[in-house]
Amino acid sequence: MTGDGWSTAVRRRLGLGRLLALGGREDGVWITERAAVSVLRAATAAVPGCAVTSLRLAPADPGALTEPVVPAPPSALSPGPLRIAAQLAALGGRPLPELAATVREALFTAARDRLGLIVSDVDVEVTALLDELPDPPDGGPPPGPADPAASVAATAAFTTPGVARLTSELGPPVHTADGHIRVELATDPLHNPLEVARAVRAEVRRDVPDAASVAVLITWAG
Known part of the structure; x- marks a missing residue:
């Protein structure tokens, strides 16, 4: 990666803010700040x-x-x-x-x-x-689209109701390491993000039964 590419990646990562746990320890779901x-x-x-x-x-x-x-x-x-x-x-x-x-x-x-x-x-x-209120701040552009058919897990996640799109803020939309799967996505405004993420985990576990674990990172909600 070039120096400019590395700097862009760092700025993009910092723009996400903290990665916050959504739900409890059993949910395996995170959302960007x-x-x-x-x-x-x-x-x-x-x-x-x-x-x-x-x-x-x-x-x-x-x-x-x-x-x-x-x-x-x-x-x-x-x-x-x-x-x-x-x-x-x-x-x-x-x-x-x-x-x-x-x-x-x-x-x-x-x-x-x-x-x-x-x-x-x-x-x-x-x-x-x-005396008068400022204009509301710009929330920033939504994450760019990702290939929804990159893997079985990506397809399972992409077709889950409430998933607006898969995203690629921290890397590919589906990250795998040692059998662990992490899916990165955006949710639509009509669904609760935690419920969507729980459904995605269930769908991916069903379609990839050999996965050691499945986690979800929500990078954009609504």
Whole structure:
């Protein structure tokens, strides 16, 4: 790989953010922070009078992380409760504690119901008072398409309801090593990402019965 190619690959990987465990240690599913943040931002966009200027997810208690039952993607976080930290710019005229509570509830609900993330804490901080709100940030382009017929596992994943496309952010859409399979994909907006990933794991295990394990990495949701 050339120097420019290596730099591009590094920037692309950093753009994904953390790889967050979705569900519990038995689920074998991860989602990129970028994908999770895009869904959470959409939830806060429905709250009038504010704009989220920063949104980060991290382990709420590093000591509470558990070992997943399947090999994790490189540098992925282990399963465990997460903390969401949000910073807001707000318009005047609405009590800030009330606004923060509404945003906190929207984030909790979206994380639980829309994504399936295990979140124990949501910290909301109003960092600016504005006369008018800024334009919402660009979430970045969706990942490029990948060959859906690269392998039996790719075909099984691609045909699972709720899978919008296979992606290739960390390498090929289907990564195999020592019998372990990792499928990388994007989900459509009408399906719960965790439920889609569970279904993909079941389909791949059925079609590739000799696989030692199957993991799923969601790089884009909705």
